[in-house]
Amino acid sequence: MKNERFCDCYVKYQRYVIRIAYEWVKDYEAAEDISQTVFLSFYQHMDIVIPGAEKCWLFRCAKNAAIDYIRKICRKPELWMDEDVLERAVNGAQGSAGMMEISVDNEELITWIMDKLKETHPLWYETVYLICVEELTYEEASRQLGVKPGVLRSRIHRARVFVREQFGGEV
Numbered sequence: 001m002k003n004e005r006f007c008d009c010y011v012k013y014q015r016y017v018i019r020i021a022y023e024w025v026k027d028y029e030a031a032e033d034i035s036q037t038v039f040l041s042f043y044q045h046m047d048i049v050i051p052g053a054e055k056c057w058l059f060r061c062a063k064n065a066a067i068d069y070i071r072k073i074c075r076k077p078e079l080w081m082d083e084d085v086l087e088r089a090v091n092g093a094q095g096s097a098g099m100m101e102i103s104v105d106n107e108e109l110i111t112w113i114m115d116k117l118k119e120t121h122p123l124w125y126e127t128v129y130l131i132c133v134e135e136l137t138y139e140e141a142s143r144q145l146g147v148k149p150g151v152l153r154s155r156i157h158r159a160r161v162f163v164r165e166q167f168g169g170e171v
Helices: 002-025 028-048 054-075 083-090 107-120 122-133 138-145 149-167
Strands: none
Touching: 002 028, 002 054, 028 054, 107 122, 107 149, 122 138, 122 149, 138 149
16 A cells, blocks of 8 residues: 555656756756655655645655755855756855856866965855865854854855856856
8 A cells, every 4th residue: 555655656746856856956867866865755754644745745845855955065065066056055045146157077166266265365265165165054163263153154145246256257
């Protein structure tokens, strides 16, 4: 019975789950991985999902998994893939216009940008480094830097604006 219910839901909703994930991450392979994660979670929690509410549960889970993926990307600059992924990652999945496109092949560019940021704005560099390279949470980074989380977020925002203005045409 459980396997039959799972198979029915998988056949009905798999393409939609991938589509929802793709709308967020703009990477088909990542969307497929997210879909697998969602359906694995569904299989594990199927007993608590109300029959008839599977579609809603799967779609919500797909959105949340995509947002988690984007947050992970934000913490690992070497995984930045395209404008939409970076945009959502840096802005907490809210998105705003004008971010640059960075691909996996552009490690040199990322290093160059980080060096320029370090040279011109050391406090912003330190903040970006702790969040994106060291993968600290905002709270951990603010404690380490001895500033309030709001100050940290302000530095991240200013660093983003600086990078957009300075390197937007070269990316």
